[in-house]
Amino acid sequence: MTANAAPIIELDHVSRVFEQRRKQVKAVDDVSLAVQEGEVVCLVGESGCGKTTTGKMIAGLIHPSGGEVRYAGKNIWAMGKDEFQRYRLAVQIIHQDPYASLNPAHTVYGIMSAPLLQHGIVANHKQARERVRDLLRTVDMTPPDDFLDKYPHQLSGGQRQRVSVARALTVSPKVIVADEAVSMVDVSIRVSLLNMLGRLKRDLGVTFIFITHDLAVAKHFAWEGRIAVMYLGRMIEIGRTPQIINHPQHPYTRALLSAIPEADPRITRTKERLQLRSLDIPSLLNLPSGCSFHPRCPLFEEGLCEVSVPPLADMGEGTRVACHVVARERAKEAA
Amino acid sequence: MTFLKGIAHWVNQTLRLIARNKAGFLGFIGLLFFIFLAFVMPLFVPLDKTSRVDKIYNPPSAEHILGTDFQGRDIFSLVVHGGRDVIVIAFLTGAISTLIAVVLGSTSALLGGAVDSAIMTATDFWLAIPTFPLLAVLATQIKLNDVWLLSLILALLSWATLTRAIRSQVLSLRQRDYVEAARSLGMSNRHIIFKEILPNMMSYIAISLVFAMTAAVYAQGGLVFLGLLSFSDNNSWAVTIQLAWTRGAIFFKDSFLNIMAPVIAIALFQLSLVLFTRSLEEIFNPRLRVGV
Amino acid sequence: MSEGVKAAGEPALLVEDLWVEYPARRGVVKAVRGVSFELRRGETLALIGESGSGKTTLGLALVRLLPKAARIKQGRIMYYRNGSSQDVLALNAEELRRFRWQECAMVFQGAQNALNPVLRIEAQFLDTARAHGMANANAVRERTIELLKMVQLDPQRVMHSFPHELSGGMRQRVLIALGLLLQPQVIILDEPTTALDILTQRSVIEVLRRLRTQLDFSLIFISHDLSLAAELADRVATVYAGAIVEIGSVYDIFERPRHPYTLALTRSVPTVTGEMHPLASIPGSPPDLINPPLGCAFHPRCPYATDQCRSQEPRLERVGDDQLAACWHWQEVKP
């Protein structure tokens, strides 16, 4: 494999265990993922599925307990100091809560100029001001001079989120990990934020790891990319977005898609819903054996599903699914 | 010139923030008064050291506005000269214990692991024992003159509570998204500690410092009062109280001011400190600095 | 499912020209500005609005639970049951206490913290019953068991649990059961599914849907989530800047919106089912309720705005069989 062909981000059997109340909690368990430069990958799942932890491991903010995180083919935790710093700047994270991600003690200019000055991207405050203005324009905060000297508490949620994005752009990242970046802003603001991110993706060629619980948002943001569905720390289905949305295979993905209410009364009231066997998500402290979805799964087969963890198996069309039953049906079809 | 203007602007703005809280403003005025009383007035009011047997427990007069003490000394001059030590020791103690707390607390929170549990075990231990009696035991070793040593020992009184509080502050602050964003942006540890975390703890630290000062005033006064802290020629409010007490000033109607003047001085100083904390919150809150 | 609108008759609740204000640091927040609507018997009405639109204040005003500083400046809230009527704003303290929950139950935002953390679930049911004169503990227990079963919970275990031992979805269902305890005629749910995972949301929606067919009550739910309205509501009211700008049957609102804001909202929500269509963003930012724009509050963000909109505030007027909208240009608004 040549250096050029190496995926920009690669997770190789990555796991992360947290200690909680003297118990081991597997937040992320054996996740592998390769993201090519310029690609959009959505990590989708419900709370506690490990998508945020995965995102933070990609951004180098959390050390994996097992497996390797690679950037351009290199294990990030085996990098030298300078190399790691280069990687660190190349991968930026946008947080969910616009009210927590900006330091209340600094102005917009202060927040954005700090990385510019620290990394010598600009030589002085005069240049920094110019650069900050440019970046604010990039995120549609115009005229920028209205915002430079404002404190975060003087901005609206949407504006704060734009500043977070602009701050990430100060170091010209190649990859942006957007962790539920639009889920806390109002509906009327959400679309313009999504569109703005989409434009960055096109214009700057930024690779996006887009983390969301909302499959509809994932569909719209990553129609040309891929969706990876996670459940209780494991990746259970991954494939091209249209495939996942229109032809989901894993029973969990199908349950999710069928459960989503739609903003159209005719569609949403006639949608076929997949019944689960149990309403409740098992605790991460006490994971079910075998396939962790088995206690809720409508396809559950005793003696199979609770026995072993299903591997991610290739289903064709670039889709991979971790389900014993689906894999068996598929094999039958092929035969 | 612009520099001076900047300072003037800052002072102006800070004063306005202090004035936002009435109680805090009152405390601020009180503190200004005591600083003036203890550090400026002594230049104009000489310390009265001569004992005059004919003038014991004189009531207030034009000559002695607060009357005279058991030796016939001018009480007003004792009050004027008695503040300096109290305030200096309180401030030093506050500063030392806050420094210890900030260093230990943030080390504990930032390093975690074994360091954290060691520091936390020590604070837990310290919090579990009654400190004043322990101080009483330790105080017998030193004199009121040993300002630094005394402050250091008094700092033992409040460091543990403070350390714990600072630790939990740092713990919560360092998990904020903006700190994580700073890490992701490759900012130096120095930047993260001093620019991201510290500014958001300033009001907390300042308030802690003031409360540590009140604890120090409490403790030094108490130790002197019990006669555990020996003094020679010090003129502290605490010493005046102790002398008045041991010379039986509480038993006479005429000796009222001899004991009450320093008592009230300490009480008002404490009150000013406590009230002033209300304004500190406002001074360090960036949300208020710009004046919404 | 009680689809369609029932024949006009006596409403369950009638709100007329309601104004609510409360003081804030910068000035007086005009949170509810001249709201009028009727809640029909047995219907489900959705109040849809973004954060800061005043929808929660409106809900609280209906049961007079506004914070102390808030003031109902003018208006009337009439409650009808069995041919008699009550002026809610004229009730004295004791009458109001009885009115709450017995006639009109309000369940709050997400319900994560709506139950007393130090009391077991059973005790909280008993508390509520006792306050309204149901002293027979055994009868209450039986009713509790029945209700908990109705919301798909295992009564024996849930009753003896503390709130923190239940998951978010379970707590939400406990609250719904609690809301039904005194058989109120009106139930108000504030953001009933916010902060719940999709599959949990689905279970809450199904519970609500079923209860509506089994029991006789009118439901108001307040949400920012359009799809929830599409899913559950008979009628929908859009709230903008403290006022209802459009109200009509769920199909009219989603298929023939006559207010530009409603239209923009429905077009800004992504769907998972159906074609990919571009999402339209709403320019500008949400209104400031301290200084709402002159004229129509939506005019700064509205593509149809004219001088008239900038100076005169439109009132709700009939725009269809059972549809009202407050827009000077409703005839030009085309989906």
Place this chain on the structure above:
Amino acid sequence: MAVQTAPIPVSLPEEQARPNVLQRVFRSYVFRRLVKAVVTIFAVVTATFFLIRLMPSNPVEIFIQEQIAMYGMSYQEARDQASALFAIDLDAPLSQQYLEYLGNLLRGDLGQSYRSKGTYVADIIRQFLPWTLFSVGTSLLISFVLGVVLGMLMAYRRETPIDYALSTFASLVSSVPNYLIAIILLVVLGPQLRIINIASMRGSISPGVQPGFTLHFFLDVLYHAALPIFVYVLTTIGGWMLAMKSSTIATLEEDYVTVARARGLKDGRIMTSYVGRNASLPLFTQLAISIGFVFGGSVLIEAIFVYQGIGQQLIKAINQRDYPVMQGIFLIITISVIMANLIADLLYSRLDPRIRLGQGETK
């Protein structure tokens, strides 16, 4: 694929520990707290032992100085008298003294006073500790209960004259050191206004009053303890009031309180079981610190009111460098405080079901 039409799923509470496990968790929590208490006490014993012995001067020296000052003896005379009086070996290695001391301690022997021969430290403690426990305990109880009630009142009547008056009072009394308040009381009520007779209120009981379950005895005890208790209450109540006020204000904003109102519960019920109970929970954690502080303060307050408690004895012992007595009293004060902490902690864990399940230890 066929969609299974399973029976309506019913959800169960999160898999909780079964009752016996729950009990075990709770028991082990108590156990852990106990172990911690014992370790702390051991550490205090060790630390004070060495601290005290590292102090300059020693009981013999102090005695000699006193003799010289009082009777004008020469140093040699005084010294001779001292060595006749003190049958102690201060020259034994510290480690040996320490081990001996520990050994005695384990047998419950706190040693004898250096100064008054034949007086057992345990006897001194037995004689004086109850008075301190009584006065401090009573005041803590009064001040906590009254502070909680007044704090709630302030929160419910926020920004009314009652609130302003009580808040001012609370800040005032909580910022002035307790011993100064004691002096002010003594001076103003005593010689100045002549409302109280200081001399007759001294001590713990009046001479001639026999201990026993009689009203006379009880009233006499109260009479003597009145001033210390009043001062303890006065100087701690402000803190409780302010803490309870802010805690109540926060609790009043909790959803469950609004929901309780929406449920049409009666105000009294909401105030007690919903607001009061939840708002006072965090105060129990502060109770621990407060106990130590009040106990420590007894050293000063007892000196001022000449109340025959353990604090007075400690000062006396310190001034005479009476090591065993100092050590014993300090130990007993520490044990009392740690035990009180333990009780406050366990009480808290009983009151808050979230702690009961052992989740509280993480903080």
